[in-house]
Amino acid sequence: MRLGGRLGGAIDVLKDIDERKRPVADALKDWGLGHRFAGSGDRAAIGNIVYDALRMRLSHAWLMDDEGPAALAYAVLIRQWGYSPDALAAEFADDRFAPPPLSDANLAAFASRNLADAPAHVQGDIPDWIQPSFEAAFGEDWLTEAKALSQRPTLDLRANTLKASREKVIKALDRSGAQPAPIARNGIRIAAGEGASRLPNVTAEISFQKGWFEVQDEGSQIVSDLVHPGDHDQVLDFCAGGGGKTLAMAAAMNNKGQVHAYDADRKRLAPIIERLRRAGTRNVQVHDDVRQLQALKEKLDVVLVDAPCTGTGTWRRRPDTKWRLTPKNLEERVAQQQEALAEAATFVKPGGSLVYITCSVLPDENDRQIEGFCGDNPQFSVEPVLETWSGLFGEAAPRPPSRDGSTVTLTPATTETDGFFFSRLRRQA
């Protein structure tokens, strides 16, 4: 397919997402099934246009004075992929699969508007109602942080040290441009790529099948590492989901001690079994019923709450969720977090620690949540994290924003990772 056909495909997918309120992955998959002549390069290019359009939806629409799918998709090619409107018109002139050209009104708006004149939340490509939360989280840096959340993410992997060193994995993936990640000790990074370029399908590699690595954002690896359990600790991953952090902790503990993995949702937990097998872990027990945890009350050295959250920190990967989020969703997540924290705290032994993580950057889900919990539960107090950070990643590693060194917030702008919040609360001995 030529560029015109790919652009047309992306416009169809964006329409489908808008009209039928569908998840991006489903809409892209359906488009592929209905257009079997399209090759994998075409499908990847269409996916890139769609995701790029959603990441910068507000600023594209403002500059084009049009929020329709065609204006958004054209804006991607012009603003993000480096084509001029004239070059596109010339390219599409003899391409019968190209979409109709941009309207004169779109072209005039684009030629005359300057993004610096747009409302600040439009410049930052975030919903207007969430701007105050960004300001509260980042002060005068909030716009830089918001903009960084609208860029393409890298593809990050974690070498599974139970089976392979980071160097061995990088060697196995040398065709993919894999490099050591900047901060995480076992992290590997593949650059995001530009324009139509395709990320490698690393899960099809033999080395993946052998369990040498996991796909895991570097931020997720860092917060798993910061949990920092001792080799012989008894750990409960109370919101284990598919097991991303369970696997990372189990490997960091060198298959010693014990990690109990539990999640209230059995369906989310189910894939953990196959992942644990592939990774060669022997120190994990999976629990799909809270009653199985009764014997662990007040017994555990470390309890991790990787809480359900709005996922604002993952907007680079799931940009559609940025526009679907509502104040009501935020309220619901905050309530779920309080519930999960209260339940999880009952498993921490005296002197043990309760670790609270989210993949959000919003204070309501992070620092404020922790302040509220400690206010209600004075036997818990926040333990500073930055010392562990330096010990694990070195003094030279980029420092994440931190409220007086106690909790940390990772972000694309500061640590080049997804957004994550990490805090450790110590229960009085």
Ligand SMILES: C[S@@+](CC[C@H](N)C(=O)[O-])C[C@H]1O[C@@H](n2cnc3c(N)ncnc32)[C@H](O)[C@@H]1O
């Ligand atoms: C952010 S996800 C976990 C991701 C996972 N830890 C990982 O690293 O792949 C949050 C999880 O919390 C679970 N959850 C929500 N409320 C819970 C509760 N009260 N008790 C236990 N799990 C809960 C959800 O089912 C969801 O799987």
